[in-house]
Amino acid sequence: MTRKATAFTALAGLLLLIGADLLGAPINPYQAPPAFAFGSGQVASGGFCGALPN
Known part of the structure; x- marks a missing residue:
């Protein structure tokens, strides 16, 4: 593929x-x-690889 075809395909996909x-x-x-829940009182959900087990 040429650069023009690749650029066109990428832009078409983005659009x-x-x-x-x-x-x-x-x-x-x-x-x-x-977006940022600092001090919102909401509990974090999901896992974190660096969290120590209970």
Whole structure:
């Protein structure tokens, strides 16, 4: 593949992903988790590899 074909394919894929995202479910900021939850009182969920066992 040439550079132009690769660049076109990458940009077309990016535009496809953006279009699919925009056509998906609308964003609801009232149910979205906080981006940074410092001091919010929410308990962390998920695992952390460096956490010591209880």
